[in-house]
Amino acid sequence: MKRPLGKVIVLSVLVVIAVGAFITLTNLGREYIGKNYFDSSSFQQELDEFESALVPLALAVPDIEAVKKNIVVTSSEIEEHRNRYGNLEDQIYSIERNYEDRINSTTTEETSDEGDAAQEKDVENTVKESLIAERDAKIADIKKNFESDEYVEDKIRKEKEEEVDAYFQSVAKAKNHLLNEKDDFNYELKNVETGEVFTNGTIGKKMAFKKVYSSDNGYLKEPNTYSPAINEDYYDGAYRDLSDTLGSRYTRFEGTIAISEASMLSGNRSYEYNYFKTRQLIFYSVIVVGILSAVLFVFQWRKNRKSFIFEKGRAKYESLPIDVQIVLIFVSGFLAILFTEEAMLSVFHYGGYDIPIGGFIIAVILTAATLYQIPWLKESLSTADWKNSLTVHGIKSLEGFFLNRSIGVQTIIMLIVVFFWGVGTVLMASIPELIILWIPCTLFIGIPVLFILLSRMAYLNRIIGKTEEMVKGNDGSEIKVNGRSPIAKLASNVNDLRGRVQTSQIEQVKSERLKTELITNVSHDLRTPLTSIITYTDLLKNPDITEEERASYIAILDKKSLRLKTLIEDLFEVSKMASGNIELDKRKVDLTQLLQQAVAEHQEDIDKSGLDYRVTIGSKPIMSYVDGQKWWRVLDNLIINTLKYSLPNTRVYVNLDQLDDHAVFVFKNIAKYELGDDVAELTERFKRADTSRHTEGSGLGLAIAQSIVDLHGGSLVTEVDGDLFKVTVKIPVI
Structure with a gap:
């Protein structure tokens, strides 16, 4: 069903306007209503700023001479001034060192003119004498500081008098600025204690604003001292707390502060007044529009509630965990309110001329998403499955985290240490004094904990790596068990599991190989000679055959019996090898000599075959630990394979070489039959290149060779390139 998108947008816009109006009411209602x-x-x-500045700047300014007479110098101030730059010896030593460098640096360059040289010498002496006099005066002043309290007291008193002068200069500047900046404020105020009256402008009947100060309404009561921290631009001196010197006290005034109606018609006051009235009008307009939008939404929602039916979205929403649904509706609603509030603020700051359209659209979209979710969530709550919620899963995960308390507690301790270590490092950048505490904590707590954490993680990673190797079938070596930690116990358990898997795999392989070797294709290769034996046995039962025919039948029976015997012997041999139930008598053998003997053993057959054998064997011995008889069988089977399945009148290549720490046998020939694409099948039991089985053979030659090579820890790889058949055998050498 097609969703009525227009109705959804209209309803969402109405909600945004209503919510915006409500936000405006809560934020600005106290500012504009009534x-x-x-x-x-x-x-x-x-x-408030005018009142707090008017008293100390214009109404209750202390007398400067009286303030100076009230200056008091305490003994602690004398001691502080006296030892401000160290004790007597330190100060004298510092002055002498400072002037010593300056006096020594006054030496002038030599000149050839005697008159000029004498003049320069006089200048140099004059400068030195001046610096020496200046130094001696300072040293004398320092000594006098330590000899006479009255001398120091006079110096401090002069400093304070200078500060008082600076203070009153700042007061004069601030007063001038205040009266110029707030020239529309008229006042008529009387000091309650002295009766002195202060006026500025005229207070008549036509006043736009008037505030009366009296015993009933409250006096204008402010301190008579002016703090430069309020208006620091008007103070040029080095300020210190002069409250005691100035005789700081609160002074009370009664009277009136007013603003005339005339000042509201022009100037800055007029602009501020009109700006307020405009914002107040916008405020009431927004509230009215918001109320209308809310009412309209209620009526429209009853009629168009079905517009918010979206089955695909509902299905996806209900597939989420119940707590995720709750979070989604709160997030969408919260973001919708934020963007709505941003749009409303622009209405007041820019009079509605610069509303963020993008933000308003996002607010509408988020509001629509919230409206969609309300009925969905309501229905989900009635059938909620809290067991599948993320909250429950998180609690279960936390419970699982403490199944092994040792790991849980250690991990939490490490996380706490790392967290506070990081916080301490950040704080140290802003509070350098913390380095005294940070360094020992880092050396004796942070670094050791970090080392332990990294070592445990490295150990765990090694265990994971070993388990991955086991999954791939690579048993490898056992995991080293370090200590008695839970991770070490895990390593021990993995080692036990590895041993059991190895034992199980060995037993399973043995069993499967025996069964497979006895069953695979055995029926076909055994049936052929057995059928011949049965047939010719029936023929021998015929009394009418001649002696010559009988002799011929017996010869065939003998041949087929031997064929059957060979098949059975090869079958059991390859089965034993594949299952590992065979012992190797490994000895040090010269592989070069062994291959030469194997080729020589078949030389007569090679000559009769019509094949051109190219044998490349070095004269250097290649030694390896192998079972000589079994390895002879490998070479014998591979040579026989080339004799049986090579295309007549083609070359056969037999090579032996040593590459690194392996001896490499390579047999290459042109196949008599089409080999197909699956080369791996050629080493399977009873698999033959002659698929029609017209040639003699058991089909076990390569399988036997493969099993023997595997038992020796070597590799046998077959490759086919068109009709070129290649066998590569590798065995470690010593």
Whole structure:
């Protein structure tokens, strides 16, 4: 069913507008509902700043001479001034060292003119004398500091008087700025204690704003000291706390502060007033539109609730865990509110001329997503399966984390140490003094814990690597068990499992190989000679045959019996080898000599075959530990294979060479029969290149050779390139 997208958008827009209006009401309601410009927070803040600055700058400024007379110098201040740069010896030593370098650096360059040289010498002496006098004066001043408290007291008093002068200069500047900046503030105020009256402008009947200070309404009460921290731009001196010197106290005033109606018609005050009224109008407009949108949404939702039916989305939503559904609806709703609030703020900051369209569209989309989720979640909660929620899974995972308490506790301790170590490192960048604590904690806690953590993880990775090798079938060596930790216990368990798997694999391979070797294709290769034996035995029963025919039948029976015997013997031999139930009598054997003997053994057959054998065998001995009889069987089978299945009148290549630590036998010939693509099948039992089985042979030659090579830890690889058949055998040498 096609979803009515237009209705969804309209309903979502109505919700966004209604929610935006509600956000506006909660954020700005106290600012605009039933308030005028003079009730606004911006004007009230401006008035507070004016009141706090007016008293110390214009109404209750202390007398500078009285302040200077009240200056008090304490004994602690004298000691601080006296030892500010160290004790007497340190200060004198520092002055002498400083002037010593300056005096020595006044030497002028030599000149050839005697008159000029004398003049330069006089200048040099004058400079030196001046520096020496300056140095001696400072040393004398320092000594006098340590000899007389009155001397130091006079110096401190002069410093404080300079600070008082600087303070009153800053007050004069700040007063001038205040009265110029707030020139529309008129006031008529009287000091309650002294009766002195202070006025600025005229307070008449037509006042836009008026605030009366009295015993009933509250006095204007502010301290008579001005802190440069409030208006630091107007203070040029090096300020220290002069509260005691200035005689800081609160002074009370009664009277009126007012703003005339005329000042509201022009200037900065007019702009601020109109700006407030505009924002107040926008506020009421947004609230009205929001209420209308909410009412319209309620009516439309009842009619168009089915517009929010989306079966595909619902199916995907309900497939999620119940707690994920809850999080999704809260996230979409929360983000929708954030983008809505951003859009509403732009309405007030820019009067609606710069609404972030992108943000508004995102708010609408998120609101639509939330509206879709509400009925979905309601139905999901009625049939919720909390057992499959992520929260429950997380709790179960946490329980599993502590199945082995040792691992759980150790991991938490390590994480805590690493966390606080990182926090300490970050704090040290902003608080260098922490390095005194950070260094020992790093050396004796952080680094050891990090080392333990890394070593445990490395050990665990090695165990995982070994288990992956076991999965691939590579048993490899046992995992080294270090210590008595849970990870070491895991390594021990993996080693036990490895041993059991190896034993199971060996037994299974033996059993499967025996059964497979006895069954695979055995019926066909045994049936042929057996059929011949039965047939010719029946013929011998005929009394009418001649003696010549009888002799011929007996010869055939003898041949087929020997053929059957060979098949059975080869079958059992390859089965024994494949199952590992055969012992090797390994000795040191010269493979070069062994191959030469094998080729010589078949020389007569080679000559009769019409094949051109190219044998390449070096004269250097190649020694290896092998069972001589079994390895002879390998070479014998491979040579016989070339004699049986090589195309007549072609070349056969037999090579032996040593590559690195392996002896490599290579047999290559042109096949008499088409070999096909699956080369691996040629080493299977009863597999023959002559698929029609017209040639003699058991089909076990390569299989026997493969088994013998495997028992010796070597490799036998067959390759086919068109009609070229190649066998490569590798065996380790000594």
